[in-house]
Amino acid sequence: xxxxKLYNDLGGLEGSAESxxxxxxxxxxxxxxxxxxLADEPSTKTFYERYNSIIYELFDFILNRDxxxxxxxxxxxxxxLCRLLKDTLFHEIKSTRLVTLFRLMDxxxxxxxxxxxxxxxxLDATIHSINGQIEQAEMNIRHxxxxxxxxxxQSNEDYEAHLRNTENKxxxxxxxxxxxxxxxxxxxxxxxxxxxxKNTFSDDEILQKLADKxxxxxxxxxxxxxxxxxxxxxxxxxxxALFKNLDAARFDRLSGQFLTxxxxxxxxxxxxxxxxxxxxxxPAKWLLSSPLKLKYLPNRTSRIxxxxxxxxxxxxxxxxxxxxxxxxxxxxxxxxxxxxxxxxELIQQVQQNKSVAFEPFATAIIQNxxxxxxxxILAFLLGRVLNETVPRQGWSVHSHTxxxxxxxxxxxxxxxxxxxxHQ
Numbered sequence: 001x002x003x004x005k006l007y008n009d010l011g012g013l014e015g016s017a018e019s020x021x022x023x024x025x026x027x028x029x030x031x032x033x034x035x036x037x038l039a040d041e042p043s044t045k046t047f048y049e050r051y052n053s054i055i056y057e058l059f060d061f062i063l064n065r066d067x068x069x070x071x072x073x074x075x076x077x078x079x080x081l082c083r084l085l086k087d088t089l090f091h092e093i094k095s096t097r098l099v100t101l102f103r104l105m106d107x108x109x110x111x112x113x114x115x116x117x118x119x120x121x122x123l124d125a126t127i128h129s130i131n132g133q134i135e136q137a138e139m140n141i142r143h144x145x146x147x148x149x150x151x152x153x154q155s156n157e158d159y160e161a162h163l164r165n166t167e168n169k170x171x172x173x174x175x176x177x178x179x180x181x182x183x184x185x186x187x188x189x190x191x192x193x194x195x196x197x198k199n200t201f202s203d204d205e206i207l208q209k210l211a212d213k214x215x216x217x218x219x220x221x222x223x224x225x226x227x228x229x230x231x232x233x234x235x236x237x238x239x240x241a242l243f244k245n246l247d248a249a250r251f252d253r254l255s256g257q258f259l260t261x262x263x264x265x266x267x268x269x270x271x272x273x274x275x276x277x278x279x280x281x282x283p284a285k286w287l288l289s290s291p292l293k294l295k296y297l298p299n300r301t302s303r304i305x306x307x308x309x310x311x312x313x314x315x316x317x318x319x320x321x322x323x324x325x326x327x328x329x330x331x332x333x334x335x336x337x338x339x340x341x342x343x344x345e346l347i348q349q350v351q352q353n354k355s356v357a358f359e360p361f362a363t364a365i366i367q368n369x370x371x372x373x374x375x376x377i378l379a380f381l382l383g384r385v386l387n388e389t390v391p392r393q394g395w396s397v398h399s400h401t402x403x404x405x406x407x408x409x410x411x412x413x414x415x416x417x418x419x420x421x422h423q
Contacts, residue, residue: 001035002028003062007074007082019071026051084129095176098183101126102190105214109193112201119210127217134221137176138228144169145235148242160246167239174232177225184222191215192391199396335373339380346381347389350422358418385420396421 006028010020029051055063062078065071074082104122108115147166194211201207342365349356365381366374390397398419 001032003058003074003078004082004085005031007079008086019066019073021071022055025055025072029054084132095179095183098130098180099186101130102183102186106186106190106193109190109197112197112204112207115197116207116210119214123210123214123217127213130221131217134180134224134228137173138224138231141170141173141177141228141231141235144173145231145238148235148238163239163242163246170232170235170239174229177228177232181222181225181229184218184225187218187222191218192387195391196386196397199390199394200398202396335376335380338369338373338377339384342377342381343384343389346385346420347393350395350420355419355421358420390420394422 002025006020006024009028010018030047033047059065062075064073064075066073104118108118144166147162194215198208198211342361346356346361349361362378365377369377385395386397389395398421399417
């Protein structure tokens with residue numbers, strides 16, 4: 001506690017060259033003693049001797065001393081520890097920070113070696129910082145929820161102000177939590193790339209470990225934020241119920257005071273003004289109003305002349321548009337059926353042979369399908385294989401970019417050689 005206070009009082013000690021005197025260090029110890037109620041406890045050692053013993057122990061990791069002028073400074077380890085604590089407790093986590101992290105992670109995943117280098121240097125520190133701040137946000141939420149219970153204010157006005165303050169803080173925390181959750185919308189593609197790298201480089205133990213750590217971080221952080229939002233959702237009805245109870249209690253109190261005043265026999269009921277005598281805080285103008293004017297409201301349950309029904313507008317059918325729509329639907333249905341056929345064929349071949357090169361398979365599709373439909377069928381097929389079959393059935397995908405691509409006749413695209421395998 002003394003070291004943290006010293007770090008904070010000296011402006012955060014942004015540079016390791018910042019120094020302080022022994023007097024400042026002992027003052028920080030005295031403050032910590034008073035906070036822990038140790039200043040008055042009996043001890044076999046004097047405070048001076050005890051502080052000397054503490055300073056001697058702190059030389060191992062926390063303190064440095066310059067023998068030339070007798071000043072002290074914090075070690076690099078102590079500075080790092082204090083900065084981490086300050087960052088965790090006092091810096092709000094920003095959704096932009098998560099977005100930046102996921103963008104950087106996504107950029108590294110295009111190359112396995114680049115991802116390993118980035119993850120070894122940055123991943124642990126980033127995960128620790130963000131996890132710490134997410135936990136701090138949860139502590140703030142639970143603290144504000146506890147503020148809704150057991151408050152003993154001096155008056156109803158104090159309680160209402162306390163309740164308003166808690167409501168505003170919960171609203172800000174909900175907005176912050178929702179922004180953080182929105183940042184996770186980009187993680188679906190990252191999770192797919194991580195799984196793809198794991199399947200492609202299944203023999204690389206370092207990559208497997210870093211990919212698993214990244215996946216666990218994304219899933220656990222997302223889970224914690226969803227839990228925080230659920231806690232805030234449960235707190236909102238509680239706040240509204242407390243406001244209703246407060247309004248009901250205020251109404252009962254004012255009603256009771258007013259009735260007690262009216263039933264008081266000592267009250268002057270015939271003042272000289274001719275108006276009823278009211279409590280000092282009730283303005284007399286509240287009782288003055290214009291006479292009630294009654295208006296004749298006709299019975300509209302029956303009408304002499306019922307309203308004329310307005311027919312709905314009729315849209316003339318367009319045979320050409322209907323024909324075009326049916327043709328497009330038929331084309332899409334045929335493409336889907338042919339994609340399902342080839343996907344079934346590919347799955348059967350992989351299950352039988354354990355490994356299938358996609359080049360001869362694509363050549364078979366080109367030879368058996370209409371030229372103007374080859375591109376769509378291949379694109380749909382690859383999309384379904386990579387997004388559905390590979391992650392669900394545990395396939396491995398290997399691309400050989402060093403080999404020449406397969407050029408599709410009558411089209412403007414080419415395919416890199418791919419191999420699908422399944423153990």
